[in-house]
Amino acid sequence: xxxxxxxxxxxxxxxxxxxxxxxxxAQAAVIEANRCLNCFDAPCTAACPTHIDVPxxxxxxxxxxxxxxxxxxxxxxxxxxxxxxACPVDVLCEGACVMHGYHRESIEIALLQRFAMDAFHAxxxxxxxxxxxTRREKVACIxxxxxxxxxxxxxxxxxxxxxxxxxxxxxxxLNTYGVAxxxxxxxxxxxEIELIRxxxxxxxxxxxxxxxxxLEDLERExxxxxLGVGLGPARRLGIPGDDHPDVIDALAFIADYxxxxxRPVAESVAVIGAxxxxxxxxxxxxxxxxxxVAILYRRSRQxxxxxxxxxxxxxxxxxxxxxxxxxxxIHTSGGRITALECAxxxxxxxxxxxxxxxxxxxxxxxxxxxxxxxxxxxxxxQVCRGVQLEHGRVAVxxxxxxxxxxxxxxxxxxxxxxxxxxxAVADGKRAGAAIAERFERGAEARRTAEAAHA
Ligand code: SF4
Numbered sequence: 001x002x003x004x005x006x007x008x009x010x011x012x013x014x015x016x017x018x019x020x021x022x023x024x025x026a027q028a029a030v031i032e033a034n035r036c037l038n039c040f041d042a043p044c045t046a047a048c049p050t051h052i053d054v055p056x057x058x059x060x061x062x063x064x065x066x067x068x069x070x071x072x073x074x075x076x077x078x079x080x081x082x083x084x085x086a087c088p089v090d091v092l093c094e095g096a097c098v099m100h101g102y103h104r105e106s107i108e109i110a111l112l113q114r115f116a117m118d119a120f121h122a123x124x125x126x127x128x129x130x131x132x133x134t135r136r137e138k139v140a141c142i143x144x145x146x147x148x149x150x151x152x153x154x155x156x157x158x159x160x161x162x163x164x165x166x167x168x169x170x171x172x173x174l175n176t177y178g179v180a181x182x183x184x185x186x187x188x189x190x191x192e193i194e195l196i197r198x199x200x201x202x203x204x205x206x207x208x209x210x211x212x213x214x215l216e217d218l219e220r221e222x223x224x225x226x227l228g229v230g231l232g233p234a235r236r237l238g239i240p241g242d243d244h245p246d247v248i249d250a251l252a253f254i255a256d257y258x259x260x261x262x263r264p265v266a267e268s269v270a271v272i273g274a275x276x277x278x279x280x281x282x283x284x285x286x287x288x289x290x291x292x293v294a295i296l297y298r299r300s301r302q303x304x305x306x307x308x309x310x311x312x313x314x315x316x317x318x319x320x321x322x323x324x325x326x327x328x329x330i331h332t333s334g335g336r337i338t339a340l341e342c343a344x345x346x347x348x349x350x351x352x353x354x355x356x357x358x359x360x361x362x363x364x365x366x367x368x369x370x371x372x373x374x375x376x377x378x379x380x381x382q383v384c385r386g387v388q389l390e391h392g393r394v395a396v397x398x399x400x401x402x403x404x405x406x407x408x409x410x411x412x413x414x415x416x417x418x419x420x421x422x423x424a425v426a427d428g429k430r431a432g433a434a435i436a437e438r439f440e441r442g443a444e445a446r447r448t449a450e451a452a453h454a
Pocket of ligand 1: 035036044098107
């Protein structure tokens with residue numbers, strides 16, 4: 001079982017991207033855990049896409065049973081450590097906590113979850129098997145993001161042989177390459193994935209499954225294929241000059257500082273888009289040394305898709321915001337970007353954005369990061385035989401993740417169009433359980449038939 005590649009420590013990045021929410025001390029964790037009311041209907045659990053039993057894991061922390069607490073988390077969510085750092089808990093578990101709004105603060109569910117998971121990792125804890133039976137069926141997971149990791153772990157814990165195929169050098173998808181380092185360091189993501197590898201999941205990294213021939217080879221070797229391929233290429237700006245090398249995909253900018261060498265950052269940086277990736281890229285540019293960083297968005301503050309707390313955080317990091325602004329073209333001099341020409345935008349009566357004539361202005365910058373969404377990975381999805389797409393997304397049975405071709409299952413961003421890590425984990429686990437139950441039911445039926453003929 002080959003070990004996973006390691007990300008070398010980078011002291012400068014670690015210092016610049018220090019923890020946004022430092023971990024709880026043991027004393028603080030116990031005090032916080034004892035504030036939980038152990039609600040019978042636990043709205044926090046209902047609000048979690050993976051339905052972690054929140055009062056149960058918190059109660060175990062209060063009683064000093066940290067291993068039991070971590071196992072409760074892992075039973076629902078095998079990526080419980082990264083979700084404790086990356087989840088937008090204000091709009092999930094903590095937002096649903098009954099303490100929220102009663103002149104009291106919500107229970108610090110994320111920090112408690114991280115406390116239990118950190119203790120589990122520090123103690124050398126391993127993921128438990130759910131069945132000691134060794135199954136003969138083999139499953140291939142395509143893509144090594146959270147959906148595939150959760151699917152693979154569920155199947156492996158139930159005795160199935162699983163191989164994950166990943167085109168990049170490292171597994172983890174957004175957890176490793178895309179979540180801001182001050183929330184989830186890439187090395188922490190890899191530590192969590194190491195537990196899945198130790199469980200016996202095979203990782204085949206640097207291998208791109210791209211063509212129908214590639215898929216046919218996998219179909220011959222594996223009983224089921226799980227598509228956890230995420231989204232495709234970033235959408236480009238489509239304005240004159242956007243092929244300049246200093247016009248950079250924001251996700252690539254983030255991936256580079258997290259796992260490779262940070263790109264040199266300019267004095268003044270324009271970030272186009274107003275989702276959470278735009279915010280992460282803008283904050284990263286500030287922390288990497290840009291003096292002036294602005295997010296330019298074509299609509300208003302109320303329309304931005306980034307969470308409100310991310311917006312507030314970006315303002316604290318010193319990021320400026322320009323609303324109702326459309327990029328028009330990129331100006332260069334001597335091979336360097338000098339400005340992004342923009343114009344004010346307005347929305348007409350039918351909701352269409354148009355340029356307000358005579359409002360063009362130059363935003364002085366030397367680097368432009370774009371985060372205006374990603375296209376579906378159609379090149380691959382369209383050659384998956386019998387798999388149906390709806391608006392570029394894989395159509396699945398929500399309860400099982402099965403596609404129109406019973407040999408293919410799918411989950412995560414390629415199904416939901418791009419949601420949170422925890423949504424992908426929920427999809428992957430649900431699909432893994434459905435695949436396992438399908439074969440377990442088949443084996444049971446065969447045994448019953450053999451007994452009847454004996
Ligand atoms: Fe505890 Fe809040 Fe969940 Fe109630 S809603 S069980 S107080 S974390």
